[in-house]
Amino acid sequence: MATAKGTLVDNTAKYTSGMFMPIIENCNGCERIVEAEGTSYCMSYINPDAKWKLGICNFATHVKPEINMTTTKINPLKASKRAMGKKK
Secondary structure, eight states, X not given: OXXXXXXXXXXXXXXXXXXXXXXXXXXXXXXXXEEETTEEEESSOSOHHHHHTTSSOTTOSSOOOOOOOOOOOOOHXXXXXXXXXXXX
């Protein structure tokens, strides 16, 4: 991970400045984790704990959202009448 200045130290300095919070357990396995001075940080968000409070972090690359499909029952008699009305 080289920066425009060419050193890895320049890239990790912002994480060790105290502005970024360390990752939490839910972040383990994400591709956006950066390690600086033995501590892991999220490169996309300053406070990872806040992103997980309401559910799944939208930056997480290791967790896929669960999509629930609901099916509704259609009355067969009404469905056949609708089909008959559309044919001409």
